[in-house]
Every structure is written in C-alpha cells, then in structure tokens.
Amino acid sequence: MAKLATKPYALGSNDSIALYIHIPWCIRKCPYCDFNSHAIRQPVASTIQAVSTSLDPELETAYVQRLLNDLDNEISHLERPRKLSSIFIGGGTPSLLSESAINQLFTGINKVLPLETDTECTVEANPGSSDINCFRAFHSAGVNRLSLGIQSFSDAALKQLGRVHNQAAARKAFTAARSAGFENINVDLMHGLPGQTIDAAMHDLDQAIALNSEHLSWYQLTIEPNTLFYSNRPDLPDEDELWDIYRSGLEQLEQAGFQRYEISAFKKPGRACSHNLNYWRFGDYVGIGAGAHGKISFQNPVPGIHRTLKTRQPSDYLASPKRLVNLLLENDVMLEFLMNALRLVEGFSLSTFTNATGFSATDLQPFLNRSKARGLLEFDQQGVKATPLGLRYLDDLLLMV
Ligand SMILES: C[S@@+](CC[C@H](N)C(=O)[O-])C[C@H]1O[C@@H](n2cnc3c(N)ncnc32)[C@H](O)[C@@H]1O
Numbered sequence: 001m002a003k004l005a006t007k008p009y010a011l012g013s014n015d016s017i018a019l020y021i022h023i024p025w026c027i028r029k030c031p032y033c034d035f036n037s038h039a040i041r042q043p044v045a046s047t048i049q050a051v052s053t054s055l056d057p058e059l060e061t062a063y064v065q066r067l068l069n070d071l072d073n074e075i076s077h078l079e080r081p082r083k084l085s086s087i088f089i090g091g092g093t094p095s096l097l098s099e100s101a102i103n104q105l106f107t108g109i110n111k112v113l114p115l116e117t118d119t120e121c122t123v124e125a126n127p128g129s130s131d132i133n134c135f136r137a138f139h140s141a142g143v144n145r146l147s148l149g150i151q152s153f154s155d156a157a158l159k160q161l162g163r164v165h166n167q168a169a170a171r172k173a174f175t176a177a178r179s180a181g182f183e184n185i186n187v188d189l190m191h192g193l194p195g196q197t198i199d200a201a202m203h204d205l206d207q208a209i210a211l212n213s214e215h216l217s218w219y220q221l222t223i224e225p226n227t228l229f230y231s232n233r234p235d236l237p238d239e240d241e242l243w244d245i246y247r248s249g250l251e252q253l254e255q256a257g258f259q260r261y262e263i264s265a266f267k268k269p270g271r272a273c274s275h276n277l278n279y280w281r282f283g284d285y286v287g288i289g290a291g292a293h294g295k296i297s298f299q300n301p302v303p304g305i306h307r308t309l310k311t312r313q314p315s316d317y318l319a320s321p322k323r324l325v326n327l328l329l330e331n332d333v334m335l336e337f338l339m340n341a342l343r344l345v346e347g348f349s350l351s352t353f354t355n356a357t358g359f360s361a362t363d364l365q366p367f368l369n370r371s372k373a374r375g376l377l378e379f380d381q382q383g384v385k386a387t388p389l390g391l392r393y394l395d396d397l398l399l400m401v
C-alpha cells in the first residue's frame, strides 16, 4: 500500500512562493484547446446568446473580487509568511480584462503580497483580444513580461486552428506590446499543424525569430481528449515529418541565439521564465481562479505536500468556490518531481532531488539504470538529465519510473 508522505522536505533554502491566477474566458474556444477556457457569451434579446468580444463589467468585477477572496484564503492556509517570487496570469485570455479590472486585481494583490519591482509578473495575451490600451494598463499595474499566443504566421493555418486573429493582427499586437513598454516578451508558436510541411514550419519559425522576442515557446500540436480536434481529427504530419520539423526547428532556434532550457522553452540569455522554472524545479505555488491548481509544502504536524484545486466552472466558482486539497503520497512525490525536473535540459542534481522529495539517491538508482540502458537518460555523481532522445520521448522515459 502506498504510504503518505512523511519525509523531511527541505524548504528553508527557497521559502518564496509563486502565484498563478486563472482567467477562464476567451472570445471563442479553439478546437485543439483543453485548457479551462470558455467562450464568453452576452445575453441578447430574451434567451438567445451571442458571442461577445469583451467581458461583462459586472461579471469581471465579481470575478476579480472572488480572486482576491481566494488569495486571502490561500494565504490563511500558509503556515508562515512567504515572499512572492513571481506571478503568472494565464487562461483563457487574461487580455480580455478591462483596465479597471486590471487595477482592481493588482491593488488587491499588492495589499496582501507586495510586488517588488523585480518580481517577474507575466500575463498571457491573445493577439485577437488585446490592444495597446490593455497592454499599457497591464504594464503600469506592474506586469513586466507578456506572453503572446501567435501560434502561426500562416493565415490559412490560423483559420484552421480557429484563432480569432490573422498574422497581421499578431504582428500588430507584438508592436503594440513593445510600444506599451514591454521589454520581455514570449511568443507562443505551435508546429506539427494539420497538413504542415517542413518548409511551412520553418517559415513560421523564421517569422517568429524576426520579431526578436526575448523568449519563444515552440509547442508541437497535441490532440487532447474533449476537444473538437479529438472528435474530428485533422490530418497531421506523420512521425517522420514531425521528426524532421523538430530537428530542423531546434537547429534554427539555436542558430538564431535561442537557448533551449526546457522541452518547448527557448530563451535569449538571462530571459528564462522564472515562474515556469519554479514549476519544473518543483517549487511551491498558490493557484487562484476557476480550475486553478496549487502546490504547497508544509512542515507541521509532519512534513508533506498539498495539491490544491479550485472549482472548475466559472459560474460555480463565482457562486460558491471550493478548495479541494490532496495530500501527495510518497510515490507520487517522486513521480511528480521527475515529471517536472526531467523537462529541463539541465536536469537536476541529486541533492535537489533528495531535498525536494525526501528520497535518497539510492531510491532513484533502479530507474536511472533502466532508463540509461534505453539511451533516454544520463547521470553521474552530480546530476541527472534526459538525453536528447529522452527529451523527445519524455512520456516513454517517465513510464520507466
Ligand atoms: C493558455 S494558452 C495561451 C494564451 C491564449 N489563450 C492564446 O491562446 O493566445 C497557452 C499556449 O499553449 C499552447 N497550446 C494550447 N493547446 C495546445 C495543444 N493542444 N497542443 C500544443 N500546444 C497547445 C498554445 O501555444 C497556447 O498559446
């Protein structure tokens, strides 16, 4: 039978905590997306519903107030005061928030968890639901990093992906973000799109590189259950084509000065996303908002790790939010650590593993031996990391834990 976690997790050296805030609405739902995101609808003439391009002011005020109550509640569950290390506002489409909602949110956060000028604070924006005023409002509220979901520079591909913007709007949004003062921008791009050739994928990367962003996230499109693409599967490139796109893309990004530090994350020097690094290094974070997850370590009465989960449906979250709490079992602690840390190109040190999980290096040895024999992992006295093959086939590597 699996044991409950009772190992002495070392928290002293990194006692800060990150904050994730979820905004669950989008103009419309993309057919590939399994995030907790819901198309906004505006009631018109009696019962008919129409798609809207902005949030109802009463709804967003109530939602932000809920978020702030949620944050107060989370802080009351911490067993000691902890410094805020980063904020990430994701979605959904946070750039749908109005200027007054953005100010309401940041005023509230600052009252309980003061932001310092160097606290990394990222907001996700969809080029089809953001403009320079929205970017200015975020920037003056203290947001210093923007993540722009461009996905592709082909209008045909964007249409197929159900995006609410074309490539011209994506470029315009990038320029607007720079004009609003953002010096740290991530661009999200996807590859392995329906019918995509290697030339088309490399052309997309060229266009993204030419924007000269500080960070690029390059995701292979995956078909997720409970999406429109799952029930109506588009024709994707085959394994060989995907492999060619992947290999050429990595080369192209490296030549352009982007350093890969995680499976899909590429940075210019000094521009890693510290919020995401905290997830991959198995750090603690508070999650607020509909469907938000959190991870919080504690010491008393015995050391352990809690996973938290909030009510998923926005209307239920607004009406009566629930906070589900799960105590991680010992074996899950090891698996979750590996699922995160092995995404990093640098991998992890054995002392980090022991501090974060309470397991000894000896406990890890059988997994290390099995996966090394398959060419998926390499290790020495100091550290462990996935090989290039292991990074490409991480799911196979994790099956060996
Ligand atoms: C929450 S979304 C980003 C923000 C914003 N909602 C948008 O789409 O512009 C995070 C990113 O995950 C990536 N993504 C979402 N679903 C994906 C899928 N099924 N396969 C690969 N990447 C995906 C997209 O690049 C997307 O920009």
Ligand code: SF4
Residues within 6 Å of the ligand: 025, 026, 028, 029, 030, 033, 034, 035, 037, 091, 092, 093, 126, 149
């Ligand atoms: S805009 Fe982003 S979060 Fe919203 S449905 Fe599309 S991919 Fe998902």
